[in-house]
Amino acid sequence: GLAQGGRARDGQRAAAAVDPAGRVATILLTTTDPGLSSEVAGELTRQTTEWVSPVLRPDVLVVLDDNSHGEDRNNVNVVTSLLSDADNNSVTYLEEPEDGLERSDFDGYDVVWFSNPGYPMDDVRTFHALEQFSADGGGVVLQGDDMTRSWGNDFSTSSLVHLDHRNNGTSACGERIDNYQGGEYAVTFTDVEHPMTLGLAGVSFTYSNDIDHSTARNEGEVVLATAVVQGNEACMPPIPVIVGYDPDGAE
Numbered sequence: 001g002l003a004q005g006g007r008a009r010d011g012q013r014a015a016a017a018v019d020p021a022g023r024v025a026t027i028l029l030t031t032t033d034p035g036l037s038s039e040v041a042g043e044l045t046r047q048t049t050e051w052v053s054p055v056l057r058p059d060v061l062v063v064l065d066d067n068s069h070g071e072d073r074n075n076v077n078v079v080t081s082l083l084s085d086a087d088n089n090s091v092t093y094l095e096e097p098e099d100g101l102e103r104s105d106f107d108g109y110d111v112v113w114f115s116n117p118g119y120p121m122d123d124v125r126t127f128h129a130l131e132q133f134s135a136d137g138g139g140v141v142l143q144g145d146d147m148t149r150s151w152g153n154d155f156s157t158s159s160l161v162h163l164d165h166r167n168n169g170t171s172a173c174g175e176r177i178d179n180y181q182g183g184e185y186a187v188t189f190t191d192v193e194h195p196m197t198l199g200l201a202g203v204s205f206t207y208s209n210d211i212d213h214s215t216a217r218n219e220g221e222v223v224l225a226t227a228v229v230q231g232n233e234a235c236m237p238p239i240p241v242i243v244g245y246d247p248d249g250a251e
Contacts, residue, residue, distance in 0.1 A: 018248040021137035023052040025196060026161040026243040028145050028211050030117040032075045035184070035206040043200060044242075045079055046086045049111055051195040051244065052139030057089040058110035065116035065144075066096040066123070067151055075117040079143070083113070100125030103132045111139040118144065118209070122151035131159060145169075148212040162221035162245050163214035170210040173235035180208045184230040187211075187241050190223060196244050197224045206230055213239050220250025 025048045031041040049060060060083050064076045076093070084091045092109075100123030106112055112133060114121070121127060127150070134140045140160060148165040150157055158164060169177065169185075176182035188204040189197050211227055222245070226238035 018246065020051075020139075020246075020248070021054045022134045022139075022247045023054075024134055024140045024142070024160050024162075024245045025052050026147055026163065026245075027141065027143040028147055028214075028241045029143070029187070029207065030075050030145060030209065031143065032078050032117075033207055033209065035208060036187075037205070040200060040203060040205070041078075042082050044197065045082045047198055048141055048196045049083055049086065049088070049113065049139070052141055053111045054137050054139060055110050057087060058139070059089050059108060060091045060111045060113060061106060061109040062091060062093050062113045062115065063101070063126075064093075064095050065114065065119070065121050065126075066098055067119050067121060068116045076115045079113060079115060096123065096126060099123070101129050103129045103136075105129065106133045106138065109138065111141065113141040113143065116144040116146065118146065120146040120149050120151045121157070122154070124150070124155045127155060127157065127160070134160065145207075145209060145211045148214040158217060160245075161214075162217045162219050162243060163212075163240055164217055166213040166215065168210055169213045169239070172213070173229045173232050175229060175232070177208070177229070178210045183232075184208045185211055185227040186230040186233065187225055187227045189225045189242075192222055192224055194222060194224055194244060197242065211239065211241060216240055216243070219245070220247070221245045 062080045080093045185207040189200040191201045223240045225242035
């Protein structure tokens with residue numbers, strides 16, 4: 001089971017040829033964005049949680065970053081509702097306290113879904129707690145379109161997202177893309193066969209908010225969706241949008 005109080009229950013290990021412990025998923029999206037259908041968002045949310053979990057019916061903690069500034073507040077409600085209706089043992093919602101969270105706050109959970117729909121995370125204490133939870137075998141999901149950096153770039157998030165931040169993506173190829181004004185990104189699920197994106201290969205949608213521009217670190221992470229500028233697809237290399245990392249499969 002998980003160290004320090006996590007509970008990977010006997011007989012409920014996920015059936016897989018590899019050890020599912022310590023998996024991390026990064027979703028650089030507000031999953032309630034109008035361009036993303038609720039059906040696709042629901043499949044992505046449920047399948048991501050199932051993949052990162054070290055057990056078949058996990059206890060899930062959904063955390064809303066206190067640095068979210070109220071942006072897209074309903075996103076975390078939808079995530080919590082979707083996971084509550086899925087095949088999970090329990091789903092708990094928590095608003096991050098101002099001074100952050102520590103590792104013991106995750107005791108008793110198998111998966112932590114950390115959400116900040118529209119701003120970078122700001123508490124390094126919480127980030128280190130997530131790192132330790134993952135190292136102890138827990139499943140982590142980082143969700144929000146600014147997750148490749150911290151607030152003010154005070155600390156690097158690359159050890160979990162396995163991406164190197166380049167810029168915040170509020171403009172690309174001469175277009176302003178931010179807060180449903182200006183251009184749009186075209187997001188497409190890759191053809192990689194992966195449990196997080198089962199049945200979604202090739203599905204595309206538009207996203208009218210900024211998405212962090214980043215590059216994959218080639219540490220064993222798998223890029224499962226990418227984005228380009230809608231209508232100007234050749235102007236820049238596709239940027240990662242959804243990434244799965246399994247330490248068991250990493251070199």
